[in-house]
Amino acid sequence: MTTKTRSDRPPKPLIEIENLAFRYGQDEDEPLVLKGIDLTIGSGEFVAIIGPNGSGKSTLAKHLNALLVPTEGSVRVDGMDTRSKEHTWSIRQRVGMVFQNPDNQIVATVVEEDVAFGPENLGVETEEIRRRVDLALKEVRMGDCAKNPPHALSGGQKQRVAIAGVLAMKPKCIVLDEPTAMLDPVGRSEVLETVRRLCDEEGITIVYVTHFMEEASFADRVIVLNEGMVVLQGSPRGVFTEVELLKGIGLDVPEMTELAVRLRRRNIDIPADILTVDEMMAALRRVWEGRGV
Numbered sequence: 233m234t235t236k237t238r239s240d241r242p243p244k245p246l247i248e249i250e251n252l253a254f255r256y257g258q259d260e261d262e263p264l265v266l267k268g269i270d271l272t273i274g275s276g277e278f279v280a281i282i283g284p285n286g287s288g289k290s291t292l293a294k295h296l297n298a299l300l301v302p303t304e305g306s307v308r309v310d311g312m313d314t315r316s317k318e319h320t321w322s323i324r325q326r327v328g329m330v331f332q333n334p335d336n337q338i339v340a341t342v343v344e345e346d347v348a349f350g351p352e353n354l355g356v357e358t359e360e361i362r363r364r365v366d367l368a369l370k371e372v373r374m375g376d377c378a379k380n381p382p383h384a385l386s387g388g389q390k391q392r393v394a395i396a397g398v399l400a401m402k403p404k405c406i407v408l409d410e411p412t413a414m415l416d417p418v419g420r421s422e423v424l425e426t427v428r429r430l431c432d433e434e435g436i437t438i439v440y441v442t443h444f445m446e447e448a449s450f451a452d453r454v455i456v457l458n459e460g461m462v463v464l465q466g467s468p469r470g471v472f473t474e475v476e477l478l479k480g481i482g483l484d485v486p487e488m489t490e491l492a493v494r495l496r497r498r499n500i501d502i503p504a505d506i507l508t509v510d511e512m513m514a515a516l517r518r519v520w521e522g523r524g525v
């Protein structure tokens with residue numbers, strides 16, 4: 233008999249969502265924007281949430297730190313129900329949010345003061361704030377810009393400062409709602425690389441809302457929302473091979489995955505779950521070698 237190691241066990245649940253339904257208005261005639269969502273997000277997991285515009289991604293994201301609370305059902309963070317007001321502060325300290333527009337998140341005129349804002353609000357003592365700010369800026373590779381004015385930074389740098397601001401509160405989880413939508417490709421990869429590393433090295437749980445399929449492929453698990461419901465979830469490869477379903481709800485599939493599916497339809501024997509150009513080239517090479525080309 234083999235002994236199970238720690239990593240074989242499923243991660244401890246950090247966020248537990250049960251039968252979550254939500255409408256914005258008080259009126260029962262208003263439509264439900266989220267309809268019976270059941271999800272568990274494990275501690276240390278990197279989860280991507282994708283879905284067409286208006287599918288409820290932002291509404292769901294705001295439930296994860298009690299910015300919104302369920303109309304029906306429940307959301308628990310580290311065991312705390314988001315509807316009980318006495319837990320709101322503890323929940324917001326554990327789950328930090330980063331939004332789409334970097335300029336809306338800046339509150340100070342110097343980078344390090346901006347990052348200090350969160351822990352100052354939590355009442356953390358001055359020396360400890362200093363330590364946390366230095367560490368957080370180092371973790372997002374922005375230590376050299378500590379004294380700079382944030383408005384002079386690139387979009388990708390501003391989003392990394394926003395992430396540092398959340399890190400300085402010592403969160404267990406960071407929820408990012410389309411954090412790269414306003415960035416150029418360099419800024420996008422800076423942000424994605426930063427959160428992937430925080431997950432791998434610091435064990436921080438990441439919930440990453442995006443409409444870029446290539447970004448979702450960096451997650452451990454992809455959750456697909458449509459019309460306020462979870463319609464599909466699984467590994468990036470498993471999810472992206474559901475080409476018909478994804479296209480049916482108006483989402484794009486990674487180009488190489490779509491090409492792989494088309495080639496398979498023409499009886500070319502390559503895997504269906506190809507994500508990148510390199511994987512496609514390797515698979516085609518194997519086919520050619522097999523045919524003695």
Ligand SMILES: Nc1ncnc2c1ncn2[C@@H]1O[C@H](COP(=O)(O)OP(=O)(O)O)[C@@H](O)[C@H]1O
Pocket residue numbers: 256257265283284285286287288289290291292
């Ligand atoms: N503050 C609001 N008040 C009323 N309806 C809203 C509000 N915010 C979003 N909605 C509606 O809720 C639905 C889901 O929106 P949202 O969560 O922003 O979707 P996504 O982030 O996937 O684009 C949409 O139909 C949207 O119009």
Ligand SMILES: [Mg+2]
Pocket residue numbers: 289290291409
């Ligand atoms: Mg949104």
